[in-house]
Amino acid sequence: MVYEPQEDSFLLKEFVSKYSRGAVLDMGTGSGIQAREASHSKRTTKVFAVDIDKQALNYAKKHSNGKRHKLIKWVHSDLFEKFSKKFNHSFDLIIFNAPYLPQERREREIALEGGKEGHEVIERFLSSAGRFLKPTGTILLVFSSQTPHMVDLIERYGFAGKEIGRRHIFFEDILVYELKKNPVIQGLEKLGVLDVEYFAKGKRGVIFTGVFKKKKVAIKLKRETSTAQNTVVHESNMLKELNRHGLGPTHLFNTQNALVYEFVQGTHFRDVIGSKSFSKVCKEIFRQCFELDLLHIDKKEMTRPYKHAIVKGNKVTLIDFERARKVLQAHNVTQFCQFMRSHTKDERWINIGREYARKRDKATFERIMGMI
Ligand SMILES: C[S@@+](CC[C@H](N)C(=O)[O-])C[C@H]1O[C@@H](n2cnc3c(N)ncnc32)[C@H](O)[C@@H]1O
Structure with a gap:
């Protein structure tokens, strides 16, 4: 089923025209409405329009005959599956009007339903999106006020999120969020920590893993919701003292908000x-x-x-x-x-x-x- 543009599509489209620049990726393009809008901006240089549904892609392609639509490349893919390493850190803007409803029957309605609870496709998307986004890039993500775990997921996968649009429809609010890479993680990328990925969540800190000087490292960031003060610097100092006595994992370096230490295997x-x-x-x-x-x-x-x-x-x-x-x-x-x-x-x-x-x-x- 090709998703016919609805309220959420029109709400998102307003932001797409404002945010489009450079290389744009439209995930779950459906009818192609967002990809076309992105291509209309003079600041846009290319658009990749992705959908898991071949029928939707054929439909979108057929309805994109304008001059600027030549910028669009249509890709049949389950999320980022078809995007090789060469696309790492290459998009200025990634758009996703995601399927976010909870699944009602055994067969998933792919255009609308995100999985058992509704957030599952978004979670898979967030777990890889950071890799393809430029350090200064933006994600525009649409979901519903009823979609569970969203604040948590955004933080967990290394983003800072901000609501930029909201429309009330029936029993729910449709939300448009602007996501940027968490500035702390961006800072670490500049210091040479690569391939940062979510690992686990604690009461006060979130742990990511990454690669630093070719070795796997653990990265502890303070949770945004934690009110504890100076936890990262405190633990860093503690670890340095312990290391002098051969205890604890090796402290590598720290900033005010991030502690980078040896990832202990075992x-x-x-x-x-x-x-x-x-x-x-x-x-x-x-x-x-x-x-x-x-x-x-x-x-x-x-x-x-x-x-x-x-x-x-x-x-x-x-x-x-x-x-x-x-x-x-x-x-x-x-x-x-x-x-x-x-x-x-x-x-x-x-x-x-x-x-x-x-x-x-x-x-x-x-x-x-x-x-x-
Ligand atoms: C809510 S519709 C949005 C369509 C269009 N972007 C819009 O704004 O109107 C969600 C789209 O995501 C696509 N989709 C669902 N799961 C996907 C996946 N795993 N990978 C790529 N596309 C997916 C669906 O086929 C559908 O076209």
């Missing part, structure tokens, strides 16, 4: 529980906790260390120091004793933990090691 501690290396790994975690105690650094979260250590062979790396603090008395060893107590249900872990908390000496620590 398995989360959680997945080592119950395996034959469990005891050995616990001993190593205890050893590092003891060292942290001596440094007066409270890592916190060692009662639930499931995602706080990465294990590869004999190497164990404690990660995630954003909540770590310098204190008079750190409680890493006692906290890990508490974890051992809840894991083994053995009360002796409570007693030895208490004794260690009182004495904080090597002899009690050695007895702890002997209990594993």
Whole structure:
């Protein structure tokens, strides 16, 4: 079914004429309405019009006979699938009036429905769009006020979003968003961090991965919604101190808003529980906790260390120091004793933990090691 231009198309078209310049990509071109509008701008040099639906492309092509329409190249593709590396960072403007309705029947209505909840095609689009957008480029994205997770997805895939258009239709608002690359990520690209991609989301930070000096790196950005102050600089300083003692992932560099450090490959501690290396790994975690105690650094979260250590062979790396603090008395060893107590249900872990908390000496620590 070729999508006949509707209210959302006309709303978007107004912005397309304002924003078009240089190389433009019209994703999900449908009838071709946006691609033609983009080609009419004197600032536009070429237009790629993409659709997964061949019938729509044939229709759009047939109705684009104007002189300026010669700028349009029609591409049959599922999102960016047919766009090779040579198109990396090459578009000034990417337009997408996306299918955003939730799917109603088994068969997806491709022009209208984005997947089970509605946001799925948009999510796939956002996960690749950054790669094809110039650092200073813009995305115009249309979705509905009913489309779930949008604010989250925009941040997660490294964009800063702004609502520029809204129209109320029946029970929903149609929204037009302008997306730019998150300026922090743009800054990192200038410093040589390439192929930045979303990795995971924490309470305060979002983690991306990237490539820096040919090595895979992790990048932690403060979440826009987090009110915690200076978290990135704090964790960077903490990591630098830990690195001097052979602890934590290697700090590479940081800015005010981004921390770039070694991407530690391996398995989360959680997945080592119950395996034959469990005891050995616990001993190593205890050893590092003891060292942290001596440094007066409270890592916190060692009662639930499931995602706080990465294990590869004999190497164990404690990660995630954003909540770590310098204190008079750190409680890493006692906290890990508490974890051992809840894991083994053995009360002796409570007693030895208490004794260690009182004495904080090597002899009690050695007895702890002997209990594993
Ligand atoms: C809501 S219509 C928008 C059509 C037109 N751009 C407009 O503004 O009127 C969405 C279009 O996206 C296309 N589409 C859906 N999924 C797609 C995908 N994975 N890759 C490319 N195009 C897709 C549909 O075929 C449809 O033509």
